[in-house]
Amino acid sequence: MLKVVKFGGSSLANAEQFQKVVDIIRSDKDRRFVIPSAPGKRFDGDTKVTDMLYSCYRQAEQGKDFGRSFRNIMERYQDIISGLGLDLSLDDEFAVIEKNFLEKTGEDYAASRGEYLNGRIMAACLGFAFVDPVEMICFDEEGNFDDRRTDKAMRKRLAGEKNAVIPGFYGAMPDGSVKTFSRGGSDITGSLVAKAIHADLYENWTDVSGFLMADPHVIKDPVVISTITYREMRELSYMGASVLHEDAVFPLIKEGIPINVRNTNRPEDPGTMVVESTCNKPQYTITGIGGKKGFASITIEKAMMNAEIGFGRKVLQVFEEAGMTFEHTPSGIDTFSVFVNQHEFEPLEQTVIAGLHRAVRPDLIELESDLALVAVVGRGMKRTRGTAGRIFSALAHAHVNVKMIDQGSSELNIIVGVENRDFEAAIRAIYDIFVTASL
Amino acid sequence: MLKVVKFGGSSLANAEQFQKVVDIIRSDKDRRFVIPSAPGKRFDGDTKVTDMLYSCYRQAEQGKDFGRSFRNIMERYQDIISGLGLDLSLDDEFAVIEKNFLEKTGEDYAASRGEYLNGRIMAACLGFAFVDPVEMICFDEEGNFDDRRTDKAMRKRLAGEKNAVIPGFYGAMPDGSVKTFSRGGSDITGSLVAKAIHADLYENWTDVSGFLMADPHVIKDPVVISTITYREMRELSYMGASVLHEDAVFPLIKEGIPINVRNTNRPEDPGTMVVESTCNKPQYTITGIGGKKGFASITIEKAMMNAEIGFGRKVLQVFEEAGMTFEHTPSGIDTFSVFVNQHEFEPLEQTVIAGLHRAVRPDLIELESDLALVAVVGRGMKRTRGTAGRIFSALAHAHVNVKMIDQGSSELNIIVGVENRDFEAAIRAIYDIFVTASL
Numbered sequence: 001m002l003k004v005v006k007f008g009g010s011s012l013a014n015a016e017q018f019q020k021v022v023d024i025i026r027s028d029k030d031r032r033f034v035i036p037s038a039p040g041k042r043f044d045g046d047t048k049v050t051d052m053l054y055s056c057y058r059q060a061e062q063g064k065d066f067g068r069s070f071r072n073i074m075e076r077y078q079d080i081i082s083g084l085g086l087d088l089s090l091d092d093e094f095a096v097i098e099k100n101f102l103e104k105t106g107e108d109y110a111a112s113r114g115e116y117l118n119g120r121i122m123a124a125c126l127g128f129a130f131v132d133p134v135e136m137i138c139f140d141e142e143g144n145f146d147d148r149r150t151d152k153a154m155r156k157r158l159a160g161e162k163n164a165v166i167p168g169f170y171g172a173m174p175d176g177s178v179k180t181f182s183r184g185g186s187d188i189t190g191s192l193v194a195k196a197i198h199a200d201l202y203e204n205w206t207d208v209s210g211f212l213m214a215d216p217h218v219i220k221d222p223v224v225i226s227t228i229t230y231r232e233m234r235e236l237s238y239m240g241a242s243v244l245h246e247d248a249v250f251p252l253i254k255e256g257i258p259i260n261v262r263n264t265n266r267p268e269d270p271g272t273m274v275v276e277s278t279c280n281k282p283q284y285t286i287t288g289i290g291g292k293k294g295f296a297s298i299t300i301e302k303a304m305m306n307a308e309i310g311f312g313r314k315v316l317q318v319f320e321e322a323g324m325t326f327e328h329t330p331s332g333i334d335t336f337s338v339f340v341n342q343h344e345f346e347p348l349e350q351t352v353i354a355g356l357h358r359a360v361r362p363d364l365i366e367l368e369s370d371l372a373l374v375a376v377v378g379r380g381m382k383r384t385r386g387t388a389g390r391i392f393s394a395l396a397h398a399h400v401n402v403k404m405i406d407q408g409s410s411e412l413n414i415i416v417g418v419e420n421r422d423f424e425a426a427i428r429a430i431y432d433i434f435v436t437a438s439l
Numbered sequence: 440m441l442k443v444v445k446f447g448g449s450s451l452a453n454a455e456q457f458q459k460v461v462d463i464i465r466s467d468k469d470r471r472f473v474i475p476s477a478p479g480k481r482f483d484g485d486t487k488v489t490d491m492l493y494s495c496y497r498q499a500e501q502g503k504d505f506g507r508s509f510r511n512i513m514e515r516y517q518d519i520i521s522g523l524g525l526d527l528s529l530d531d532e533f534a535v536i537e538k539n540f541l542e543k544t545g546e547d548y549a550a551s552r553g554e555y556l557n558g559r560i561m562a563a564c565l566g567f568a569f570v571d572p573v574e575m576i577c578f579d580e581e582g583n584f585d586d587r588r589t590d591k592a593m594r595k596r597l598a599g600e601k602n603a604v605i606p607g608f609y610g611a612m613p614d615g616s617v618k619t620f621s622r623g624g625s626d627i628t629g630s631l632v633a634k635a636i637h638a639d640l641y642e643n644w645t646d647v648s649g650f651l652m653a654d655p656h657v658i659k660d661p662v663v664i665s666t667i668t669y670r671e672m673r674e675l676s677y678m679g680a681s682v683l684h685e686d687a688v689f690p691l692i693k694e695g696i697p698i699n700v701r702n703t704n705r706p707e708d709p710g711t712m713v714v715e716s717t718c719n720k721p722q723y724t725i726t727g728i729g730g731k732k733g734f735a736s737i738t739i740e741k742a743m744m745n746a747e748i749g750f751g752r753k754v755l756q757v758f759e760e761a762g763m764t765f766e767h768t769p770s771g772i773d774t775f776s777v778f779v780n781q782h783e784f785e786p787l788e789q790t791v792i793a794g795l796h797r798a799v800r801p802d803l804i805e806l807e808s809d810l811a812l813v814a815v816v817g818r819g820m821k822r823t824r825g826t827a828g829r830i831f832s833a834l835a836h837a838h839v840n841v842k843m844i845d846q847g848s849s850e851l852n853i854i855v856g857v858e859n860r861d862f863e864a865a866i867r868a869i870y871d872i873f874v875t876a877s878l
Contacts, residue, residue: 235772303689308764312751312768313755313758316752316755317752325746325747328769328770330769331766331767333673333852335847386832392830396826397825399824406769406771407841407845408738408769
């Protein structure tokens with residue numbers, strides 16, 4: 001087995017967390033390639049090292065004295081080194097960084113030092129090789145990531161290494177200068193490494209024990225999802241926060257490399273496996289419940305619209321010309337509704353209404369706002385009869401008024417539209433009927 | 440009260456039926472304006488007089504001897520006159536018609552004689568004035584119906600009449616020649632009369648006691664709908680046969696004139712009232728169940744499609760360019776499905792698939808055929824919680840696999856996609872839970 005393991009910022013925020021990470025890596029000799037993030041927040045209200053670096057560099061760029069800010073950053077790392085009892089000095093490293101700040105080497109360089117220094121500490125601690133991603137991760141002249149050159153360089157560079165620490169988040173331009181990925185980009189680095197060396201598993205260690213079946217702000221202590229397919233994850237993450245960086249997951253899944261989301265603070269928890277597909281039967285009929293507030297619906301009524309070739313296209317074209325995407329388009333016989341993001345729609349409302357009148361001469365246009373969408377997702381729904389019945393009975397019992405239902409032919413999800421104020425009640429009712437009731 | 444009453448072909452097929460109609464009209468002095476159709480089938484396998492006229496005229500047009508066909512038509516009317524014991528001779532009328540057939544006056548003229556002659560008999564029988572629609576119903580030079588001129592002419596012509604019989608189905612071109620509406624056009628005549636004279640009620644007498652809650656081929660003796668709104672009727676009729684001519688109903692409803700569908704053979708039955716809107720609470724939560732087999736679904740999968748402005752428009756444009764309409768477009772997160780008429784889709788299948796590949800570069804296109812759509816319709820669904828729950832629980836219990844769900848924001852209907860083979864079981868399950876269970 002060959003595992004690539006990536007640790008998030010909270011897993012490396014201080015010496016205590018760092019020690020947990022070291023123990024985790026040492027406990028499994030398959031964990032051979034390590035991708036560290038920069039140190040994250042140690043407590044609520046703390047500042048991430050990456051943000052400290054951005055702000056310190058801004059001072060340097062403006063010609064201000066950044067000494068104090070710089071010392072604070074140095075202290076963060078020194079605390080980790082001392083806490084771990086390591087015999088390591090980063091003085092030379094910091095001298096180089098300070099010099100480069102003074103020479104205004106760039107914001108990307110500055111931000112990347114958080115991961116770089118953490119990588120140095122990690123490599124020393126584990127006795128692993130340190131491989132700087134500037135040697136392998138290539139961007140082109142325009143700053144676009146170069147997939148093919150990167151893959152080739154990585155294979156070559158890592159071929160001889162038994163173990164290595166590779167800082168996440170950045171690579172190099174053709175002139176050798178540092179270029180970063182977008183925020184959360186350490187997962188991109190990890191996924192590139194896993195792909196290049198044909199890893200068997202990619203572990204993503206964070207501060208949660210995997211994906212939860214529902215939002216913990218709505219459901220107290222929701223059950224952790226043990227196995228989720230990539231498609232299910234997409235359908236759920238789309239409507240809420242995601243643990244994984246989308247651009248990182250897709251290439252891995254396409255290569256057939258499963259992702260294991262684990263909790264650094266509870267290494268005994270198995271976490272969530274993200275896979276392309278699986279025969280693994282889900283424990284509950286549904287895999288999870290996602291959702292989001294703040295949608296609006298535009299319902300267009302027109303007698304005989306179904307016989308009008310091009311009707312739907314003309315309606316959607318109006319939204320497109322206004323620069324809007326849409327979520328769902330449920331339709332009746334003489335009605336066609338478009339569900340959109342309310343925030344995005346509000347400034348364009350009158351433009352869209354006027355456009356619809358011009359485009360399709362509707363009998364009536366009705367707007368409804370403050371709607372929420374709840375997505376009930378699960379590969380198990382296809383094989384279980386009565387899922388829809390249970391969902392809607394539960395919602396009725398909870399006095400939730402169902403405004404919209406959309407189930408595509410994928411049979412992987414049912415999407416329900418409710419009023420914003422019914423959002424939490426809807427999620428609770430669905431969670432209770434499928435999970436609480438069978439615990 | 441001022442009522443316009445229209446009788447369908449089966450209500451006037453022979454003397455016995457004719458007598459029922461006369462009794463119905465005489466029993467209510469408000470029934471002042473009567474629109475007769477041509478005599479319909481007297482028994483299974485019989486020929487409608489309109490079809491006899493078309494076929495007879497075709498012989499005349501081809502210069503063949505149409506004597507025997509013509510005598511058969513004369514006999515149909517003579518049987519009615521004799522059966523009613525009327526002192527009426529249509530000899531002069533038939534002489535004129537025969538002459539016009541020989542002079543090839545036109546197919547529309549020929550077809551219209553069915554209603555014309557029935558109108559003559561009806562007027563004589565009731566002692567009502569006979570008003571020929573050629574005096575009032577106007578088409579323009581291109582053969583398009585002229586709404587405004589007709590309305591004006593009707594008001595003027597009928598102003599002085601206490602009662603009148605006005606044959607359905609035809610009017611006149613500017614040169615005075617006869618022009619017919621499409622088949623079933625007697626309802627158009629009736630609706631024009633009702634509108635022009637501001638009738639309080641339009642009665643449509645046929646051989647059914649109103650709209651049924653479900654297809655009698657699927658449900659034995661389904662309950663008759665007592666009151667249905669125009670919108671509900673549209674949603675139901677769209678998916679199955681309709682008693683009323685669509686072009687006739689819309690103008691009436693817009694004028695606020697309710698339509699009462701009645702049964703000539705059971706005049707004691709109250710029939711179905713079709714209204715624009717009503718406070719009348721439906722007896723059951725649902726008003727009716729419609730449905731149709733023979734749909735196909737095209738499901739397009741593409742990662743991140745929701746973020747792609749114009750995605751839906753491009754998909755629908757492919758169908759539009761192939762000259763196709765669509766029924767529904769349920770969508771998930773990375774999937775967008777289009778439900779279409781399978782028969783219409785089959786010859787265009789490969790064109791559409793190629794078009795979709797060009798237009799949106801999908802990850803995957805999946806086709807599914809032999810699907811049926813079931814529409815559960817009812818204004819009562821909005822006020823009753825749990826309707827969706829009951830529907831889907833009933834379907835699960837009946838082992839029906841739900842392929843698609845679409846509920847727009849109108850809350851007037853829920854549309855369910857099932858396999859063709861589950862169509863009847865689905866309708867039965869829904870009917871039973873809402874109707875049989877509460878009988």
